[in-house]
Amino acid sequence: MSDPYATIPPETDRAQVLEVVEQAKKLAVQYRQLTGKPLGITGEIAECEAAAILGLDLHAARTAGFDATEMRDGVAIRVQIKGRVIANPKKIVGRVGGIDLSQPFDVVQLVLLDSDFNAFAIWEAERSAVESLITRPGSKARNERGSVGITQFKAIARLRWACP
DSSP: OOOTTTTSOTTSOHHHHHHHHHHHHHHHHHHHHHHSSOOSOHHHHHHHHHHHHHTOEEOOTTOSSOSEEEEETTEEEEEEEEEEEOSOTTSOOOEEOOOOTTSOOSEEEEEEEOTTSOEEEEEEEEHHHHHHHHHSTTOHHHHHHOOEEHHHHHHHOEEEEEOO
16 A cells, blocks of 8 residues: 655654644534634545545645546556535535646545545546536536536546445
8 A cells, every 4th residue: 555645754753644634623623613614624634534545645735736646557647636525424415626627637536524524435537527527518617617516526436435
């Protein structure tokens, strides 16, 4: 299994990083309870969850187009990771964040997080399917901002992982 925290300097204690991520999850939940607003760390938590669950190699922040790579049959697959907190996993609604087709990526993964910021499902769609969906006529949000509904995304994706 690859090291999901490969971009963290070697002198950094990875166990400490995992501990900080767990603390961040708790703070995000508490912040939402107090203010009714998200803390704004959903994307970072989704990346950490996907890396830990699927064995992805995370890349440096602000890498254009993709957040991680995954080796498949000796080929590095560039993975763009999107995260969404779902209050009720039995009623999944909302949108996937903007996907920029001008950037390099091979697949898009949607990490669905419960209200405690724990992943309960990871869906993955190939770039060609994402391009077809986003460029299909009819929606300004989809065509101009690259934002698609979760249900639309799931229709073109495959379930990579689900919480047992």
